[in-house]
Amino acid sequence: MNVHITNIYGFIHDQNLRKKQNLYADAAHALGFKEMGIFNFDVSTDTENELSKRIDGIISSLQFNDLVFVQLPTGNGEHYDNLLINKIKAYNTKVCILLHETIEYEYVLNAADLIMPTNNEVHAYLKEHNYSNVFYKKNINYEFGLYSNSSNIISSDFYIKKYLIDAQDQLEESVLNEQDDDIIHIGFGLHDKTGHYSVWVGTVMQSILEHTDSRICFHILHDETLSIDNKYKLEKVARSGSSIIEFHKIDENDFSVVKNQMSRFTIGTMFRRSLPELLPNLNRIIYLDADLFVNRDIKELWDVDICEYCLAGVADEGVDIHNYPKILNKYPGIKKESYFNAGVLYMNLKKLREFGNLKKLVVDFLVENPEAGLPDQDALNVIFHNKVLYLDGSWNRFVFMHRKDNVEKLDKAIFHYAAALLMLYSHSQIDLEYFRTICRTPWIDYEMYHQFEQCFDRMNDRVYQYQNMLCLLSDSDVKHVFYGEENKKLKTLYSRIHLKDGDYRVLEYAKNMESDILPCKDLSVLKDEKSPIIIFVNWESDDCSAIQNLEELGFKNGKDFFVVERFFSFFDGGFM
Structure with missing residues (x-):
């Protein structure tokens, strides 16, 4: 599904209207919308056939089921605007009208799926005439203009983007039944302080969508660090596979008591503890870390029966190689062979709710066990010992093991970078496939060059270290x-x-x-x-x-x- 926006050009008497439409189009371009250019001209000189051909050219990039933001008025009159909307609707599209001035076009205003007023005067007119399809934004004071001291409700690029994205969310609001077994629910925790964490979540989503035909509902548990641009890009990834994405705002202060213990990790990993209560009508969900690459059909995991277990996960294959989890010294009853990695967790939310409040259980554990080296993972291992279904190792395979084996063909598995970085110089299949997948996401323009730069920097640093130590070693x-x-x-x-x-x-x-x-x-x-x-x-x-x-x-x-x-x-x- 593509998203389009119209924009007017040519000799336009109303320069204020042109500036408004250009402003919205510029913000939409940054979000990846495709533009439909409309030239302002004397339509009275065109025959009906000529006018029809002109509009066909304008909408030539339109495909069935696309979404179109039409900025009105175009300046070409009611007949032109009616014909434009009529032709766009013929593609079974959803039409959102960005209304910059008051117009009395009954057909146009009633045909739109959504009308977005952009100033107080337009809003007052629509309210007076009781249009049912108007987008009334709850946190905007239409009478006084919360986002601006001028008559415009929305004036800055930031709020225009937010306004467009929120309207798009409403038009594509999930109609999925949470209990529909054909829908796979997948959750992510997202704390994006630097603005560069969202791409990893988006890449996991992209890898999932490329390996399944099933319908997915992605649940993004995030705080205020998620930017408007990154939110839109995550939505774009989900919709490229005709899937659904839902955003759930988490209050980071809920975990303030253990924030210091999480200093080496992202606080976003704690957000998953809210899932059982956050989604009360959902019985199960697959939770995934952001540093994964899914190279198999996730439905195979969804089909695993976990009715009798609180969680399903994979025994941590790094325990024998890396440091022994210190928490096991305090809880010797838990053997290292049964210590599971929490990067891939199939969560039985119904069973977890019966067990207790997950967020409180984990926070209380960490307060009582400040020595926990892998905080939330340690907590889950202790709290749910003997309540875990152990999955085949292919559902959480560490990337460093794949590189060590140097296999030529990528297995059907979920690969976990687990603090490892993408290495384009490793010649391993996982790194090549991961990089190709990043390049198919909306972050390609930045990430392609960023990853090359990062890899070269690490190689140069290694050479630099050797140069500095050679003199001392000699x-x-x-x-x-x-x-x-x-x-x-x-x-x-x-x-x-x-x-x-x-x-x-x-x-x-x-x-x-x-x-x-x-x-x-x-x-x-x-x-x-x-x-x-x-x-x-x-x-x-x-x-x-x-x-x-x-x-x-x-x-x-x-x-x-x-x-x-x-x-x-x-x-x-x-x-x-």
Whole structure:
């Protein structure tokens, strides 16, 4: 479905009318509307056949079931405007009239699906004549003009866009029955502080729509950080697949008590806790993180029977490779093999409501367990232990595992980037397919160049790190100090650097094990170190405070110490 807007050109006596229409058309262009240009001329010189052909040319880009915003009056008279609306309606379109001046065109005003007044005078006229199809915006004071001190109700580009989008929402209001089993409901949490998070949600949606024939209802749980432009682009993705999208405003303050615990993550992940109460008439929903790529028909997951379970998810395949979830030390009854990743969750909302208030359960858990390293995910694992249906691993497969296996063909799976970044230089199929999918979204103009730039920057940074450390490494007197526990990354580094007598490890508080290759000392010994040293640091050490700790001791990043993940390849656990 395409959205169009008319715009007048030519020698127009009423320059104020032209400026108004141009203003609305410019805002619509930014939202991706297609323009239908209308030239102002003396229609009395045209025969009926000639006039009909002119209008056919104007609407030549129109397709069945499109949506058209017609700006009236055109300046070409009632007969012309009547014919224009009549021909547009013949395509089974929905017509929204942007009415800039009072007109007494009975056919035109009654034929429109929606009439949008753009000033107080027009609004008063429509109200007086009791037109039932007028778009009365609740938060606009039509009598006094809330958005402007002038007679115009809406004057700024921002509010014009909002006005157009809200009208479009009303015209395409969901008529789906939430309990219709043919409709798949999918939810996302969206906190978009930088304005660059919406594209990831949009890309997941795009990947879903390209792999299913089912009808989808997307539920976007968002706060005030979602911009008008990004909201429209998300709507455009949904409608490109003839699906429905619904936006649900979440008050971020509802989670203020745990905001500090979520500082390493997006607060948007907490929004899903509101789903059971937010959608009281819905019995189930698939919740997805924004860093996913869906390469299979999501209906296969929707068809899984979860009647007896609160949640369905996949055991976290990163637990054996990355840090062991610390929460399991406090709850030993939960085995690491049953610790699930919350990036893909099939939620039985009916069962969850019977269990209790999900939002309160999670918040209370986090208040009582401030040591939870993966806050909301830890909470779900503990609260719903033994109430989870474990899905096949293909429903939540980590991208780094796919890259490690270096498979040539992309499996039918949901791929989870899980803090990994898109790497165009990896030659892996998942990155190539993900990038192609981004390029099919409304964000293509920015993202195509942004992703190339990001990838080159990361490659250049790796070269820069090597250049800076080479001089130090070539010094025969330099001592190697490693900050962190002896995990796979550090042991790999040992094999690449010629270890010498006197090399050691540090942690804020030393921990030594019999199997350790290098001895570990308290971090404070670095204050008194007299020998020339080069420090290699695993950024996750000491609860991710390692870099900060070294900087507080006066060491400089990229000069005195080097972050292992910045110069390691992704195969060895480095940054992407």
